[in-house]
Amino acid sequence: MAPKYEKAKAIQKENVVVDGIDISGHWNRMFEQRVITEYTPELIEKIADIPNAESFANCYQCAKCVAVCPVDVVGNYGPRKLYRYAQTGMDLTEAPELWLCTTCANCLRVCPKEVNMVKIMPAAREQAILDGKFVPNELQQAFENTAKSGNPLGQPQRKRDAWIKDAGVEIPIMKDLGRKVDVLWYVGSYPSYHPRGIDAASAAARIFTALGIDFAILGKEEKDDADSQRLAGEKGLFEMMTEYNIETFNKYEWDELVVTGPHELNAFKNVYPKYGFERPVVHYTTFLARHLDKLKPMLKHSVNKKITYHDPCYLGRHNGEYEAPRQLLEAIPGVELVEMGRNRENGYCCGGGGGGMWMDSFTAKHTTMRLSEKRAMEAASTGANVLAVACPFEVSRFADAVKSTGNEHVDVLDILELLDRSMRGDQ
Amino acid sequence: MSNDILVITEHMDGKFSDVSFEMVGKARELASALGGQAVAVVIGSGVDANVFASDSTLHIDDAALSGFNPEAYAKIVEALVKEKSPKAVLFGWTVTGMDVAAWLSAKTGAPCAAYAKDIRVDGGGFVVSCQVYGGKLMAEVAPEGDMAVIACLAGSFPVEAGQGSTAATATASPVDAGSLKVKFVEAIKPAGGDVDITAQAKLVSIGRGIGGKENVELAEELAQALGATVSASRPVVDAGWLPRTRQVGKSGLKVKPKLYLMLGISGAPEHLEGMKSAELIIAINTDKKAPIFNVAHYGATADLFEVAEAMLELL
Amino acid sequence: MNIVVAIKHIPSIADDLPVSGKNVDFDSVDFVLNEWDEHSIEQAVLIKEAVGGTVTVVGVDLIGELDNVLHLALAKGADKVVKITADDPAADSHMQAKWLAEAIKGMGANMVFAGVQASNDLDGQIGPMIAAYLDMPYIGGVSSVEANGDSATVNKEFAGGAGAKYSVSMPFVAGVQAAPKPPRYAPVSKVRQMAQTATIETVSPSGDASAGLAFKNMAPPVATGHAEMIEGSSKEVAAKIVELLKSKGLA
DSSP states (O other): OOOOOOOOOEEOOSOOEETTEEOOGGGGOEEOOOOSOSSOSHHHHHHHTSTTOGGGGGOOOOOHHHHHOHHHHTSSOOHHHHHHHHHTTOOGGGSGGGGTOOOOOHHHHHOTTOOOHHHHHHHHHHHHHHTTOOOOHHHHHHHHHHHHHSSTTOOOGGGTTGGGGGSSSOOOBHHHHOSOEEEEEEOOHHHHHSHHHHHHHHHHHHHHHHTTOOEEEOGGGOOOOOHHHHHTTOHHHHHHHHHHHHHHHHHSOEEEEEESOHHHHIIIIIIGGGGTOOOOEEEHHHHHHHTHHHHGGGOOSOOOOEEEEOOOTTTTTTTOOOHHHHHHHHTSTTOEEEOOSSOGGGOOOOSOGGGGGGOHHHHHTTSSSOHHHHHHHHHHHTTOSEEEEOSHHHHHHHHHHHHHTTOTTSEEEEHHHHHHHHHHOOO | OOOOEEEEOOEETTEEOHHHHHHHHHHHHHHHHHTOOEEEEEESSSSOOTTBOSSEEEEEOOGGGSSOOHHHHHHHHHHHHHHHOOSEEEEESSTTHHHHHHHHHHHHOOOEEEEEEEEEEETTEEEEEEEEGGGTEEEEEEEOSSOEEEEEOTTSSOSGGGBOOOOEEEEOOSSOGGGOSEEEEEEEOOOTTSOOGGGOSEEEEEOGGGOSGGGHHHHHHHHHHHTOEEEEOHHHHHTTSSOGGGBBSTTSBOOOOSEEEEESOOOOHHHHHHHTTOSEEEEEESOTTOGGGGTOSEEEESOHHHHHHHHHHHO | OEEEEEEOEEEOSSSOOOEETTEEOGGGSOEEEOHHHHHHHHHHHHHHHHHOOEEEEEEEESSSOHHHHHHHHHHTTOSEEEEEEOOOTTOOHHHHHHHHHHHHHTTOOSEEEEESOOTTOTTOOHHHHHHHHHTOOEEEEEEEEEEETTEEEEEEEOSTTOEEEEEEESSEEEEESOOSSOOOOOOHHHHHHHHHHOOEEEEOOOSOOOOOEEEEEEEOOOOSOOOEEOOSOHHHHHHHHHHHHHHTTOO
């Protein structure tokens, strides 16, 4: 649909002199009034009619969201713009814009009308998928992998716990243990399979063991939380995984569920209750910060680094945890913690949320640079030589981004890896 | 019951495919070990059948068979088998041979060994080595019974051993072409306009590991920087990410470039058929056990996107 | 139009295939739908969408996990699904083809589709065998099928974009190489809806056939050569490749 509006007609008089001042020609140009009926509300209503996407219609175009939208920084985006595009003929369910939002929630933080893209985008995407509209290939592959293999990487389920043999400590598996544990540690897909994720998972295992935590993992019974797949529009897939996960969690006795990733935290803490699962869930940063008294004396080796910390959207904005990661970093001897301009509530998104993790090539076509690259440059500009992260999506994203932006001197490390280094010394 | 080996040859546009000669060569070896004859079978017209080193060549020369017809081929071979009672019938595991081999096996009750890489005589029978599961496993099987149907992967045996000048005996087709349910209508020529990948000196070839259509561009960029052309393995073409004209392998084209740079291709036997004689093969794959590393000259277990992007910076 | 799609559930080759005795250790592998079958299902559904009719998907349940595959087929547009309960992961192509042919016999199919091949077709593909058992003609390497009345226009692929057009009288069996469109995505909600509402018709294996192959050995191929492996980070690998290409005048 082409935009319906026409340019307003200009009126100008050739010879005009007012109070002795010559304002002939374009100096007196005025425009005819335009009646604001030249756009159609249909395509806005089409979105707002989708259950959970109702708030799309609330937008009154104040544009506070655009100022904080991470995608707008590297492109031309933002909820207000989507609303305007819809007014002028864009069907969001068929537009590339549908796939660019990372559900980082910074717009919702500032929106006076509570236009909630975290709900709108998944609902509109789900509609598009159900209607057989365009879905980026990479994303489709991640969906299929999750459905078939239990993880978006498409790795075999049988190998989910293959990493534990190289962790250097014994990692008990619930099924073999046959008793109640204090902590059920949900490792997550990237920490189980991705080489850089395995580094963090192994570090976590060593830290938990050193702290004498009574923990176990699900091993081959663990499957992806699929929260990002839900946000990318595959709610059915999420529900299938949720049923399996809840059943598996409930099979065993444990007091607290500790997760490596913020997306898992979001799923288990905020979404699973709707499916009848209400149990204590914490992110590892929160959990370890609670054990800081015991952990601190173990951090014997100095890590003489200037570190900047990237707030994961789903740990910070979505779940309000800003302090624990910083407390852990500050507990490491030798660390100088510096902040990036955009931090905490206004932290900049890495681009991995809402399915962005699996749409990098698609996104690249509609943006000037990756969000992770923008963020890596911000990190480098603080003079830090370590970019510390607390989300398994981020290590590989930022490791790529520091390289592609010429900032190889910045090491990307999970807080777990930094704690482990301080505990064991450089290995 | 004879100890003869029938070879069902295949040809297109007046030329026999390499696998035809390869099988005839192998059949000679098998037949002499068994005390039988290697019989080349040529079906169809418009081709010079006097080119094999077979003990004899049978040419079922029928103008009605100028285009490949799977039903006609199947019925002709069935009639021949009845008449000759051979010890084995060799087919190419190719787009034409695949239409008939398993059919003949089910029709006659003779065992079939497909994906054959090697055949040897063992105690009056055969042992066939078959490359199954995408090249991940080799199965050694012995067909039981009086006759074996063996479908051979192209490139398994030397071509030269099958080349010769045995005079063919022309025979009429035992099948009434008018009674066939499958009718050849016309040949479809490759869509013009695209580059001919068989004529390129350098190919950047992408496989399933490329992940999606949107990533093909990266390969295009790398190819451009190298002065190369992008080709692909079958899954990429089947998914519609590149046109059929770019496909390398059994159901695609055979290429012999100076450089064959492979991104995310694991190396199924069907693909290897199309590229193994490239002069320099470099393979990037995340699976360190990918079969392609047994064929490539250089390999790296790495993320293809990272390597491609890093190469682009250096070129 | 009555289209039957015969499918094969096969060991996944995405991972290593462990061997037990002289065959694959079927307990330690994941089973997946043969990738060409995804295309034959898509081709069948495309015809149904074009001219109407029903699509029936039928497969042999080797390990008791075929239901997922059949639900997926329903979500992609199949109307009816049938499983032949065999509970024998080692059932070869001949056995499966015979059971499938017996099951298909009474279905009144105008067209039967099968994937052109499968990676475990050690004793040949099921498509041509089903054709032989049902006494129907077979055409493989098929890249498009259009139904016109009681015959179909079938395109078969040779190599490099070359192919041929055939006219085939129904009923016939086609081995599908690729559907004219990439197989569609089936949202999990649809698959789950099918899992809750659809019925899978179950039949017992009927008929007997065998590959007639005695297994002597099964093992990973002995590598005749191995690539010289370039070690290091992706950047280092890239640098070494570029250097190699430059030294050979290829970059």
